[in-house]
Amino acid sequence: MNIHKMKTIFIKEIKELKRDKISRIMVFLLPVVIVLVFGYGMALDVEKIPFSILDEDNTFTSREISYKFINNDRYYTFKGYVKKQSEGIDLIDRNRIRMLLVIPNGFEKDLKNGRGSSIQIIEDGVFPYRASISKTYSNIIINKFNIEQFETKNINDLFIDLRIRYWFNEEMRQKNVTASGVLLVVLFISPAIFASLLIVKEKELGSIYNIWTSSISKKEFIFAKQAVAVLISFLNYFILFAMIMVLFKTPFKGSFVLFTISSFIYILVSTALGILISTFVKTQVSAVVATSIICIIPSILYSGYLTPISSMTNEAFIVAHLFPNYYYFNIIKMSFLKGFNLNIFIKNIIILIFFYLLFISISITRFRKYQC
CATH class of the missing domain: 3.40.1710.10 (abc type-2 transporter like domain)
Structure with a gap:
């Protein structure tokens, strides 16, 4: 792959992002709003x-x-x-x-x-x-x-003197789960939408013809676009992590370095999924709608975020294991509530890498360099 060509695409997208106020608001403000809405609104604690x-x-x-x-x-x-x-x-x-x-x-x-x-x-x-x-x-x-x-x-x-001790989430606050778990939702939806729009906008504006007729390969084009989405989303990760720690005072018991690595891989997965979705749609509106629907359902319903996977039916239990969200949420629970376990971390990371390779491979296969 030609690094110079990829760098050119990367710089072009960064410059366009600086000029486009609406895109900047969507990329940086949307994740913050989701954290605030889910962090405060999804707290299921019954108090007062x-x-x-x-x-x-x-x-x-x-x-x-x-x-x-x-x-x-x-x-x-x-x-x-x-x-x-x-x-x-x-x-x-x-x-x-x-x-x-x-x-x-x-x-x-x-x-x-x-x-x-x-x-x-x-x-x-x-x-x-x-x-x-x-x-x-x-x-x-x-x-x-x-x-x-x-x-x-x-x-x-x-009588028996029964004394119950709660392991991990000692204060039994649901907000510790919902606030930390919001990373699961934000880092799946926002990067996927952003990545899909980076390619679909080329189709909608007609500038995709320049790519079709240029010497850049489809791998170089896709990886350059993904690099932009990953960079912006990774910057958002640090902002969102700080918000969760400061605003919601969520305990963190794991390794920040390893959790950051897992979050980076999870962002790779979500951006690859966004690129894959962009190969099926032709307009930015359809990209946003399709990506939102595809990302929201597994993030909330089949990840264990609201309902434990173990309490689901056998069919739902199997379906949950078919999405990357379940494995990243395992890392979130381990890092924020339970404490770090290297074996569990490695198992979930390997599965997330598998999802990334799967999504990006299908994306490259489906993307057509020249118009048929």
Whole structure:
């Protein structure tokens, strides 16, 4: 390959990017916007649930269990007491609260007499996932209260002292996963779109005829175009990585050098896919639409970003392994949450390299140097 010819194409694209304001906005601003939208909007943590309390017993014990909920300010936000159940249900209907804690009359008396007592939790079930998580929080608080009651009666030896320790994501914050995983989405969509447009615009503007009639080979042309997309996307990677660390305070437990290498290879894969898509379309609009659809589905649905691959059906499990996103997300989880493992890293890197060679080989085969 002639390096001088490739350099000429490379410099031409850089100069055009400097002159084209819209392209600069799309290339540099779009990834930042996606990080902000996904980082803040895709956080699935259920916290600060607004709730009220209906205390019909109004005793020391009822206030004690009420304070268990009120003091748990990470997961609940206390919105005050209500005087009757209909008032609390009305607050739920008007979206003022999401949960109502009802402590019945005689609650303390039943406990002191050794009889079982109960409280009522009324959840807003419009969003089942949020209601289910809120119910889990309530059960934990109530179970802890029950254990404390038994301990005061010196019969705690009948119970197992269960202490749960969460490995890796110790704070159990979903934002640590969604914020770090946004690199999976951005570094697949943005570089692919940019790479596809670099070639499709030549077709749409008619300048592709200059390439067809020039002495440059199709390999030189494709690799020169890809070099531009890789350079810009790799610069974006450092910006996005800094945003994730600073804005979302996501922990990083791996090797930055090795993670950067894996991200570079992942960018090679995404740009090669964009070039492959450009061989099928003729307009920039169709390139953007096709690339977006092809990239978004595997990035979000079949990577493990939102749903663990292990919990999918057998068919979806197999499909997930057919996309490079799954393997890069393995590296992201390892680097940000679990800590570095060389064997796992090498296995996933080899597979990503295989995807790159596959995409770029098909792209070179499909690209026609001369018009048929």
